[in-house]
Amino acid sequence: MMQAVKSSRRLAALGLALVLAWVLLAQGGSWLAARHIRATIPQGENILRLAVSGLRGELARYERLPDLMSRAPVLSDALRPDASRVDIAAANLYLRHVTRMMGLSDAYIMTADGMTVAASNFDQDLSFIGQGFAYRPYFTQAMAGGQGRFFALGTTSGKRGYYFGAAVRDRGRILGVLALKVDVDAIEDSWRAAEYEMIVTDSEGIVFLASRRDWQFRSLGPLGTAARARIAATRRYHDEPLAMLPLERAGRVAGHQMLRLDSGHDRREFVSVSETMPEAGWRVQVLLDTAPARQQALQGTVAALLIVGAVLAGLMAWMQRRARLRERLSIQAEAQAQLEGRVDARTRELAQLNDRLTAEITERRATEDELRRTQRHLVQSAKLAALGQMSAALSHELNQPLGAVRNFAANAVTYLDRDRPDDTRANLARILSLTDRMTEIGRTLRNFARKPNAQLRQVDLHDVMHDAFEVIAWRIGNRAVTMSVDLGDAPLLVMAGPLRFQQVVVNLLSNALDALEGCDDPRIDITGHATADRVILTVSDNGPGVAEGLDDRVFDPFFSTKGVGSGLGLGLSISFNIIKDFGGELRLVQNGQGASFVIDLPRITSGKT
Ligand code: ADP
Numbered sequence: 001m002m003q004a005v006k007s008s009r010r011l012a013a014l015g016l017a018l019v020l021a022w023v024l025l026a027q028g029g030s031w032l033a034a035r036h037i038r039a040t041i042p043q044g045e046n047i048l049r050l051a052v053s054g055l056r057g058e059l060a061r062y063e064r065l066p067d068l069m070s071r072a073p074v075l076s077d078a079l080r081p082d083a084s085r086v087d088i089a090a091a092n093l094y095l096r097h098v099t100r101m102m103g104l105s106d107a108y109i110m111t112a113d114g115m116t117v118a119a120s121n122f123d124q125d126l127s128f129i130g131q132g133f134a135y136r137p138y139f140t141q142a143m144a145g146g147q148g149r150f151f152a153l154g155t156t157s158g159k160r161g162y163y164f165g166a167a168v169r170d171r172g173r174i175l176g177v178l179a180l181k182v183d184v185d186a187i188e189d190s191w192r193a194a195e196y197e198m199i200v201t202d203s204e205g206i207v208f209l210a211s212r213r214d215w216q217f218r219s220l221g222p223l224g225t226a227a228r229a230r231i232a233a234t235r236r237y238h239d240e241p242l243a244m245l246p247l248e249r250a251g252r253v254a255g256h257q258m259l260r261l262d263s264g265h266d267r268r269e270f271v272s273v274s275e276t277m278p279e280a281g282w283r284v285q286v287l288l289d290t291a292p293a294r295q296q297a298l299q300g301t302v303a304a305l306l307i308v309g310a311v312l313a314g315l316m317a318w319m320q321r322r323a324r325l326r327e328r329l330s331i332q333a334e335a336q337a338q339l340e341g342r343v344d345a346r347t348r349e350l351a352q353l354n355d356r357l358t359a360e361i362t363e364r365r366a367t368e369d370e371l372r373r374t375q376r377h378l379v380q381s382a383k384l385a386a387l388g389q390m391s392a393a394l395s396h397e398l399n400q401p402l403g404a405v406r407n408f409a410a411n412a413v414t415y416l417d418r419d420r421p422d423d424t425r426a427n428l429a430r431i432l433s434l435t436d437r438m439t440e441i442g443r444t445l446r447n448f449a450r451k452p453n454a455q456l457r458q459v460d461l462h463d464v465m466h467d468a469f470e471v472i473a474w475r476i477g478n479r480a481v482t483m484s485v486d487l488g489d490a491p492l493l494v495m496a497g498p499l500r501f502q503q504v505v506v507n508l509l510s511n512a513l514d515a516l517e518g519c520d521d522p523r524i525d526i527t528g529h530a531t532a533d534r535v536i537l538t539v540s541d542n543g544p545g546v547a548e549g550l551d552d553r554v555f556d557p558f559f560s561t562k563g564v565g566s567g568l569g570l571g572l573s574i575s576f577n578i579i580k581d582f583g584g585e586l587r588l589v590q591n592g593q594g595a596s597f598v599i600d601l602p603r604i605t606s607g608k609t
Pocket residue numbers: 507511512513515541543544545546554559560561562566567568569570571572573594595
């Protein structure tokens with residue numbers, strides 16, 4: 001929308017500028033032309049002055065000649081009615097002599113009735129002699145006693161000339177008239193080839209002298225019948241048709257008439273500078289061609305137009321630049337405002353974020369305090385739990401031999417009742433040995449918490465297995481568990497604490513028995529063998545095995561899958577540590593069918609203590 005308004009406004013401005021330029025061109029052009037034309041006028045006036053003085057000089061040369069000549073007796077003699085041939089011949093010769101001497105065209109004398117009797121051209125074909133010129137004004141004027149002056153086209157010669165007439169007297173009586181004809185062709189010739197046109201018109205407005213030959217005997221204005229009759233009466237222009245010149249009036253410049261020539265192929269414009277010559281009844285006009293002035297004006301106008309155009313173009317470019325600059329500035333301002341807005345928004349966001357962070361920090365600090373408190377509580381609880389678990393573990397470890405003691409004691413009672421003192425003693429001895437072992441267990445458990453410092457000695461796996469079976473036998477006794485033990489015959493010697501080793505084996509067997517609870521065909525395989533430097537004991541069962549992902553955790557203290565009260569989760573972790581104390585390794589091998597626990601110990605060869 002804005003764009004359309006802008007462009008239409010620009011179009012209007014352009015149109016206005018064009019109209020203005022056109023008006024300037026037209027007005028300025030004509031003003032400039034008039035100025036240049038005016039400037040040519042003084043030159044025209046100079047030419048005119050020269051021409052007029054030339055004409056005057058020409059006429060003045062002959063001014064007094066008719067008077068002087070008319071007094072010559074040779075002329076009056078020839079005009080006398082009784083003049084002889086000799087008189088006439090003398091007059092003829094005189095006239096020819098003066099004509100040649102003075103550069104006249106012709107000289108002749110007429111009788112009172114206008115008949116030519118003697119002439120300078122007496123000996124030529126077109127001689128005036130015998131011709132009557134009584135109708136010519138110079139004749140009538142001279143006959144009236146005045147000075148005859150007349151310009152006309154010679155009726156006989158067909159040549160233009162200025163005629164002077166003077167009366168020829170004899171003792172005061174007018175005998176006739178002397179006429180002198182002056183040729184004007186020479187004057188006219190000096191005007192040719194000039195850059196202006198020159199015309200001389202008579203009182204009727206007929207051009208009789210002209211720089212252009214085709215302008216001769218043409219009228220400047222329309223001729224009325226009266227004027228034509230006057231001209232015919234004096235036969236001034238013989239039988240010339242006296243057509244009008246195709247010159248039209250075209251305004252005035254500085255009081256001078258402008259004329260336009262339109263003769264088909266020739267179109268010109270002039271400014272006329274004129275002066276009248278009252279003594280001859282003439283009007284002399286210099287016609288200055290306006291073409292050079294107009295040319296100059298046109299050049300000036302074009303130059304001005306170019307300058308104006310350049311100025312306008314410069315102005316427009318400047319305006320456009322300013323508009324562009326304004327636009328750029330406004331865009332910059334907008335961008336600045338946008339940026340500031342964004343910065344404000346960002347600052348606000350940052351402030352909000354800061355507030356949030358501060359709040360979060362405060363919250364975190366509170367949480368941390370809470371955590372620390374909770375941690376303190378937890379440590380406390382953990383200590384208590386560990387204590388509880390430790391005591392639970394103790395009782396668990398003691399339960400096994402206690403169970404055996406109870407069994408042996410019950411049997412001992414039975415043997416006593418049946419009066420079998422040997423068996424009773426044997427049982428009591430076993431009970432004693434078991435209580436020793438329980439003491440040992442207590443010590444072992446105490447050692448659990450600290451690095452065991454018990455002495456290791458050479459132990460045979462066969463012995464360990466035998467003792468372990470004694471401890472666990474009561475659990476196997478009435479169960480349909482298939483037990484297979486394959487330790488080979490050769491002793492399998494390792495460095496160990498025999499009681500702790502037995503404890504480990506009891507633990508493994510006890511776990512296997514637990515795992516086989518509810519199994520269809522429960523089975524425990526115990527294998528032992530020696531490699532070059534290791535002794536490997538494997539306890540396998542065909543129970544459910546250890547669940548996927550738990551194989552690492554089973555060795556953790558207090559890890560147990562057995563229900564609360566039955567399992568403490570200490571057996572494997574104690575066993576692991578014991579085997580580690582022996583310099584060996586206890587690991588779980590999942591064989592797809594139940595679990596296999598492998599004890600891997602450095603082998604010692606016999607004789608080593
Ligand atoms: P507890 O016997 O008191 O649970 P243990 O340390 O002896 O503690 O055993 C840890 C856990 O290892 C047991 O709860 C049981 O899930 C798993 N486990 C040990 N031996 C076997 C086995 N032979 N078969 C399957 N799981 C076993």
